[in-house]
Amino acid sequence: MPESPLHAPILSWYAAHQRDLPWRRPDASPWSVLVSELMLQQTPVARVLPVHEAWLERWPTPAALAAETTGEAVRMWGRLGYPRRALRLHAAAVAILERHGGSVPEDHADLLALPGVGEYTAAAVASFAFGQRHAVMDTNVRRVLARAVTGVALPGPSVTAAERRLAVSLLPDADDVAATWAVAVMELGALVCTATSPACGECPVRDRCAWVAAGAPAYDGPARRTQAWDGTDRQCRGRLMAVLRESSGPVHVSSLEAAWPGTEQRERCLAGLLVDGLAVRVGPETYALP
DNA sequence: AATCCGTGGAA
DNA sequence: TTTCCAAGGAT
Numbered sequence: 001m002p003e004s005p006l007h008a009p010i011l012s013w014y015a016a017h018q019r020d021l022p023w024r025r026p027d028a029s030p031w032s033v034l035v036s037e038l039m040l041q042q043t044p045v046a047r048v049l050p051v052h053e054a055w056l057e058r059w060p061t062p063a064a065l066a067a068e069t070t071g072e073a074v075r076m077w078g079r080l081g082y083p084r085r086a087l088r089l090h091a092a093a094v095a096i097l098e099r100h101g102g103s104v105p106e107d108h109a110d111l112l113a114l115p116g117v118g119e120y121t122a123a124a125v126a127s128f129a130f131g132q133r134h135a136v137m138d139t140n141v142r143r144v145l146a147r148a149v150t151g152v153a154l155p156g157p158s159v160t161a162a163e164r165r166l167a168v169s170l171l172p173d174a175d176d177v178a179a180t181w182a183v184a185v186m187e188l189g190a191l192v193c194t195a196t197s198p199a200c201g202e203c204p205v206r207d208r209c210a211w212v213a214a215g216a217p218a219y220d221g222p223a224r225r226t227q228a229w230d231g232t233d234r235q236c237r238g239r240l241m242a243v244l245r246e247s248s249g250p251v252h253v254s255s256l257e258a259a260w261p262g263t264e265q266r267e268r269c270l271a272g273l274l275v276d277g278l279a280v281r282v283g284p285e286t287y288a289l290p
Numbered sequence: 291a292a293t294c295c296g297t298g299g300a301a
Numbered sequence: 302t303t304t305c306c307a308a309g310g311a312t
Contacts, residue, residue, distance in 0.1 A: 036308080038309095039308090040308040040309090041307090041309045042295090042297095042306085042307060043296090043297080043307060043308085044297095044298085044299075044306090044307045044308095045307085045308080046299085046307095047297080047298075047299085047307090048308090080297075081295090081296030081297040081298085082295055082296050082297085082309090083295090083296075084295065084296095084310090084311090085296095085309090088311095115311095116310070117310085118309060119309090120308075120309060120310085121308085121309075124308070136308090138309080139307075139308075139309085140307095141308090158291085158292095190307090190308080195306070195307085196300090196301070196305075226304070227294095227295095227305095229296090232294095232295095233294085233295085234294075234295060234297095235296080237296080238295095238297075
């Protein structure tokens with residue numbers, strides 16, 4: 001289906017309201033786009049901006065990053081969260097160098113094969129960096145389509161086949177238009193059709209929105225489990241990683257003990273960090289970034 | 291398929 | 302203060 005009544009209003013809205021983000025500029029490299037996508041996984045734009053800028057300045061190409069240790073990548077990652085993404089980005093740089101001569105691949109399947117690149121990120125890079133026609137399904141797009149087309153407040157916990165069919169059916173025919181459509185719907189979800197308090201008064205398709213037409217009914221799908229935090233392994237790992245990150249060299253176990261009092265959990269989490277490659281043991285009682 | 295994996299700002 | 306959640310991926 002080439003034409004939908006949603007297309008023109010959303011494309012016009014995007015042309016007028018899009019944010020000026022570094023990875024969207026005309027001179028942004030595919031590498032810049034790929035780095036941004038890894039950083040933006042589960043992480044707000046505002047926190048990504050400064051790290052992305054420093055990252056691209058230090059490592060302007062995949063080859064430059066591939067020449068570094070993984071520890072430097074983890075350190076530069078800073079407090080973005082989910083530091084395994086830094087390892088994956090480094091591994092992706094190595095793979096790009098080895099398999100693609102140092103250039104970010106254009107092919108969706110090649111992108112998907114890179115560490116840290118799943119279905120969403122592969123489609124996003126292929127679309128945003130190379131102007132291809134793909135269904136780019138992130139949480140923003142899913143929410144916009146759930147409301148505007150399906151008429152429900154929020155999408156379910158995982159992408160369904162029906163959602164994917166819907167997204168594909170809405171793709172404009174032309175590659176370049178489809179690529180702009182993808183980023184436009186995403187931007188609408190990020191700026192207007194937000195999760196908690198959507199600004200329907202500013203929405204270009206409010207008069208066509210199935211959810212608004214239905215009276216904006218509350219979410220009634222399966223319960224969305226909220227992640228626990230206090231006392232979890234994730235919190236413990238975060239504390240340990242912060243100690244390693246903030247030290248210029250190896251740290252003694254006493255520093256790690258000071259960061260997390262529970263011995264059993266601390267040792268389990270430290271072992272996990274070693275397995276993940278986020279930390280290394282450099283002496284009988286000292287640890288460091290890899 | 292369900293769980294795990296960080297962080298910090300905003301409501 | 303507590304809760305929610307922000308351009309997901311790997312297992």
